[in-house]
Amino acid sequence: MSVPVITIDGPSASGKGTVAAIVAQRLGFHYLDSGSLYRLLALHARKLDVAWDAELPLAALATTLPAAFEQGRVWLDGNDVSEDIRAEEIGIGASKVAALPAVRAALLQRQRDFAVLPGLVTDGRDMGSVVFPQAATKIFLTASADERAARRHKQLIGKGESANLPRILQDIIDRDTRDAARAVAPLRQEPDAFLLDTTELTIDQAVETVLRCFGQSQASGI
Numbered sequence: 001m002s003v004p005v006i007t008i009d010g011p012s013a014s015g016k017g018t019v020a021a022i023v024a025q026r027l028g029f030h031y032l033d034s035g036s037l038y039r040l041l042a043l044h045a046r047k048l049d050v051a052w053d054a055e056l057p058l059a060a061l062a063t064t065l066p067a068a069f070e071q072g073r074v075w076l077d078g079n080d081v082s083e084d085i086r087a088e089e090i091g092i093g094a095s096k097v098a099a100l101p102a103v104r105a106a107l108l109q110r111q112r113d114f115a116v117l118p119g120l121v122t123d124g125r126d127m128g129s130v131v132f133p134q135a136a137t138k139i140f141l142t143a144s145a146d147e148r149a150a151r152r153h154k155q156l157i158g159k160g161e162s163a164n165l166p167r168i169l170q171d172i173i174d175r176d177t178r179d180a181a182r183a184v185a186p187l188r189q190e191p192d193a194f195l196l197d198t199t200e201l202t203i204d205q206a207v208e209t210v211l212r213c214f215g216q217s218q219a220s221g222i
């Protein structure tokens with residue numbers, strides 16, 4: 001029996017993770033935040049003093065990455081690193097290691113292994129294009145850069161962290177540029193992905209749209 005997969009790709013801070021997690025919960029599906037794997041690798045490399053552009057050593061680390069997703073937390077080598085991987089600097093490192101072909105190849109099967117019944121909702125940059133090209137429903141979720149920066153700013157302030165809006169906007173633009181310009185699995189909307197611009201939408205509206213798209217694909221037997 002084939003496993004239904006919903007992919008939600010898009011630029012940073014667009015709300016992919018938030019929407020994907022709620023959709024997964026609503027459907028009772030598994031959830032994979034693929035960006036967390038690249039973040040874990042960047043953090044792991046930092047701890048081991050491996051540079052973020054050292055392709056082969058990074059690929060070797062990726063192959064044996066001691067990561068686990070349990071109890072709603074993210075673990076590296078037995079340590080809860082759920083907050084550590086969210087640091088803006090680690091996001092930049094993740095974007096750098098993710099541009100290396102050998103690293104992406106090393107993480108490919110690990111991501112595919114998350115597709116088990118009753119289904120999977122996953123978010124990232126290449127989930128619909130490379131990791132799950134046969135997905136039942138593909139969404140390209142985006143929002144204007146200004147809106148994304150404002151959301152990230154609000155999120156950081158909400159966590160009690162200091163945040164500088166112009167700097168956040170610049171980081172977002174830089175990261176999107178790097179993710180879209182790379183040679184392997186670049187960030188882009190695939191022809192068969194539904195464009196969901198959430199600039200003017202609430203989280204609930206975005207969730208309902210994804211669920212509607214999935215319902216339609218199931219009804220049409222895709």
Ligand SMILES: Nc1ncnc2c1ncn2[C@@H]1O[C@H](COP(=O)(O)OP(=O)(O)OP(=O)(O)O)[C@@H](O)[C@H]1O
Nearest residue numbers: 011012013014015016017018151155198201202203
């Ligand atoms: N439609 C929306 N309206 C308002 N805020 C939103 C909306 N969608 C998401 N948010 C908020 O924007 C912030 C960023 O969302 P989220 O972390 O899900 O983005 P992301 O695309 O997964 O980011 P990244 O790629 O950097 O991991 C969160 O605080 C989330 O609650």
Ligand SMILES: Nc1ccn([C@H]2C[C@H](O)[C@@H](COP(=O)(O)O)O2)c(=O)n1
Nearest residue numbers: 034035036038094095098124125126
């Ligand atoms: N499928 C993916 C997921 C993530 N990345 C890279 C690019 C991002 O800048 C970085 C962090 O991802 P985030 O947690 O912000 O979604 O990881 C990728 O290349 N492919």
